[in-house]
Amino acid sequence: MLEWYYAIFFLLGSVLGLMLLGMPVAIAFIGANIAGAIYFMGGYGDLASQASRGIGQLLNNALPSLTTFNLIPVPMFLLMGELFFHGGLATRMFGAVEVLMGRVPGRLSYVTVAGGTAFATLSGSSMGSTALLGSLMVPEMSARGYKKHMSIGPILGTGGLAMLIPPSALAVLLGTLAQLDIGKLLIGGIMPGVILAAMYVVLIWFQCRIDPQAAPVYDIDLPPLSHRLGMFARDVLPMLSVIVGVILLIMFGIATPSESAAFGCLGILLLCVLYRTLSWQAIVNATAGALRVTVMAFLIIFGSATFSALLAFSGASAGLLGWATGFEFSALTMLLIMFGILLILGMFMDQLSMMLLTVPIYFPLAAQLGFDPIWFAVIILLALEISFTTPPFGLLLFVMKGVAPPDTKMTDIYLAGIPFILCALAVVALMIAFPGVALYLPSLVK
Amino acid sequence: MQRFFGWLDKLTNFLAILAGIYLVWIFLAIIFQVVARSVFLYGSSHIFTFIEYGLLYITMAGAPWLVREKGHVYIELLTAVVPPHIRPNFSRIVVTLVIIICAVIAWYGGEVTLRAIARDEVDMRSLDMPRWMLMISMPICFGLMALQFLRFVIGPTPLHTGEAGMHE
Numbered sequence: 001m002l003e004w005y006y007a008i009f010f011l012l013g014s015v016l017g018l019m020l021l022g023m024p025v026a027i028a029f030i031g032a033n034i035a036g037a038i039y040f041m042g043g044y045g046d047l048a049s050q051a052s053r054g055i056g057q058l059l060n061n062a063l064p065s066l067t068t069f070n071l072i073p074v075p076m077f078l079l080m081g082e083l084f085f086h087g088g089l090a091t092r093m094f095g096a097v098e099v100l101m102g103r104v105p106g107r108l109s110y111v112t113v114a115g116g117t118a119f120a121t122l123s124g125s126s127m128g129s130t131a132l133l134g135s136l137m138v139p140e141m142s143a144r145g146y147k148k149h150m151s152i153g154p155i156l157g158t159g160g161l162a163m164l165i166p167p168s169a170l171a172v173l174l175g176t177l178a179q180l181d182i183g184k185l186l187i188g189g190i191m192p193g194v195i196l197a198a199m200y201v202v203l204i205w206f207q208c209r210i211d212p213q214a215a216p217v218y219d220i221d222l223p224p225l226s227h228r229l230g231m232f233a234r235d236v237l238p239m240l241s242v243i244v245g246v247i248l249l250i251m252f253g254i255a256t257p258s259e260s261a262a263f264g265c266l267g268i269l270l271l272c273v274l275y276r277t278l279s280w281q282a283i284v285n286a287t288a289g290a291l292r293v294t295v296m297a298f299l300i301i302f303g304s305a306t307f308s309a310l311l312a313f314s315g316a317s318a319g320l321l322g323w324a325t326g327f328e329f330s331a332l333t334m335l336l337i338m339f340g341i342l343l344i345l346g347m348f349m350d351q352l353s354m355m356l357l358t359v360p361i362y363f364p365l366a367a368q369l370g371f372d373p374i375w376f377a378v379i380i381l382l383a384l385e386i387s388f389t390t391p392p393f394g395l396l397l398f399v400m401k402g403v404a405p406p407d408t409k410m411t412d413i414y415l416a417g418i419p420f421i422l423c424a425l426a427v428v429a430l431m432i433a434f435p436g437v438a439l440y441l442p443s444l445v446k
Numbered sequence: 447m448q449r450f451f452g453w454l455d456k457l458t459n460f461l462a463i464l465a466g467i468y469l470v471w472i473f474l475a476i477i478f479q480v481v482a483r484s485v486f487l488y489g490s491s492h493i494f495t496f497i498e499y500g501l502l503y504i505t506m507a508g509a510p511w512l513v514r515e516k517g518h519v520y521i522e523l524l525t526a527v528v529p530p531h532i533r534p535n536f537s538r539i540v541v542t543l544v545i546i547i548c549a550v551i552a553w554y555g556g557e558v559t560l561r562a563i564a565r566d567e568v569d570m571r572s573l574d575m576p577r578w579m580l581m582i583s584m585p586i587c588f589g590l591m592a593l594q595f596l597r598f599v600i601g602p603t604p605l606h607t608g609e610a611g612m613h614e
Contacts, residue, residue, distance in 0.1 A: 022525045022540050022606050023547075024518035031547045055554040056561070059584055063569070066505060067498040067580075072476070075469055075504070255480065262476035287466045292517050294469070295508035299518065302505060350519050 004319020011036050011310055012357065025353050026296075029303035033058055036310040058306045065305035066298060069258055070176045075294040076261030077167040080242075080268050081121070082286035087272035089239055090118070096235035102222055106208040106215035108141050109154045113200050116158030121168055129162070130155055130396050134403035142405060145216040149416035150207060152404065156396055156413075157200055157420030160385040163351075164193030164378065166247050167264060170351055171381055172257065173297060177359045180373050182257045183250040184442035188374045189381065190247065191437050192427050199423040207419075238274075242267035253446030300352050308360035321364055331369045332432065338362055339383050339428075346387020346394055354384055378438040379428055386424050389417045447600070454593055455514065461590070462511035465504045472500050491572035498571070502580060506587035513594035516605065525606040537604035541595050548592035555584035 018028035037058040042050025094115045101107035133155045141151035166186040175185040208215050249260040272278035311317045345354045366376040388396045391414040431437050483489035528536050559581040567577035598605040
């Protein structure tokens with residue numbers, strides 16, 4: 001048997017190596033697992049019999065990893081999000097929010113935060129959300145005289161909110177991989193998410209205050225108050241009620257996260273019917289969109305099913321755990337080291353791959369350090385998103401560069417993102433200082 | 447060859463449509479289950495079992511379609527730094543490795559399926575599902591994925607564009 005450090009080098013190195021070659025992430029995991037399964041699980045005999053046993057074991061492990069009820073909220077949340085957009089509810093809601101904001105300085109920045117959070121949460125892809133909002137909102141806001149940081153910053157910031165505020169498909173995936181209570185994890189993200197949203201609002205207000213020209217006020221036809229209230233009741237409240245309803249169903253133990261997610265879907269579907277915006281094409285597009293992300297994510301889970309088992313079986317997990325705790329660093333230092341590693345991985349890897357690589361190592365380590373798993377998972381979710389926007393190589397920065405107007409420099413994007421990253425880091429610090437921020441609401445879950 | 451890929455696309459589309467229908471069925475089944483449990487105090491545990499199995503079938507039926515749509519997430523770093531005249535061939539070599547991995551899983555997936563038939567293996571949940579009915583989805587999926595990836599090896603358009611970053 002290999003020493004644990006060779007085993008970890010072999011397993012992590014082969015996954016990363018195949019990914020860097022440009023293989024689809026799912027196939028890179030499967031390729032590395034094939035080699036690992038033959039070596040560590042193949043037993044004795046010639047290569048053919050080792051391969052037969054090892055790969056057979058790999059495929060048998062993949063079956064229960066996918067066919068678990070815990071994963072159901074992922075396609076349901078995605079279907080809900082796709083229906084929300086293809087059913088025309090998103091356009092209706094964001095149009096109303098924009099009008100309701102009135103002549104508030106920086107209103108488009110606030111709308112971007114709200115819209116970006118909803119889009120990234122429901123689409124399950126912060127890259128897709130950044131690409132869409134970057135190409136739609138940045139030119140629009142530039143035309144209105146907004147400075148770059150007022151348009152780019154909020155878009156980069158919304159990914160962090162999307163990871164925290166339910167319905168977050170990535171939170172469900174993390175909860176499933178780390179074998180956590182999905183309902184508690186979803187609820188645990190709410191308070192940090194709300195605090196982060198409030199910080200963004202204060203940040204935009206402050207940016208407008210110190211430099212009014214950053215987001216010039218422009219004249220709009222403001223409808224009378226009664227009209228605006230009607231608009232809120234008709235175009236905003238019903239959609240918000242569906243999302244709040246999903247959260248309350250989970251929180252009060254009325255339904256499981258999977259059932260709540262399905263009811264969220266039903267709620268959106270009924271709203272589409274009420275607004276007469278539901279069409280056959282919208283249903284087909286929404287199903288195809290949900291299918292696309294579901295298959296992509298689940299095939300990666302399929303591919304990595306044996307990965308944590310291989311880490312455990314080869315002694316790599318236990319060896320690394322013993323090594324890491326042997327330094328006798330404080331729990332906080334260990335947390336910061338884990339945080340730092342995620343920041344590095346975020347430069348060239350998607351969030352799901354980062355989760356799959358780190359969860360089998362991080363969560364046993366967190367348990368050893370005495371961390372509450374829900375609290376730790378909420379911090380990990382935020383770290384995953386911060387890593388995506390951290391200069392100089394965070395992936396979202398390059399996505400933004402690709403879709404923003406041609407005169408946008410990388411330094412514009414860095415400077416726009418930094419205040420929002422600082423807000424997210426402040427929330428992490430708050431959770432470390434006051435774990436109740438992430439744990440109070442889950443303690444109410446029945 | 448064009449005719450072959452035409453048939454392959456038809457089969458791939460058919461499976462993707464089945465996956466989409468199964469996805470919608472899962473949504474409806476959960477609603478039905480909750481309503482039946484609350485209103486009629488009756489619920490079928492078999493429905494939950496088929497919802498769980500659905501996650502496997504959806505993934506396996508949709509994966510070949512996603513290959514054709516270039517929907518599987520991959521990272522372009524090396525392919526972005528290799529000289530442009532080498533890139534297409536480099537990409538084809540990488541995709542050939544991908545095909546080999548898919549073919550290996552298809553082969554051993556077939557072996558696991560045949561073994562499950564020979565041994566009458568069952569997956570025990572609320573009902574005893576013959577295991578081969580689940581495992582057979584793997585060789586079919588990975589076989590079709592290998593054939594869809596082949597398009598990027600012998601076709602005019604390689605998988606990788608050379609544009610650095612993550613693609614999905």
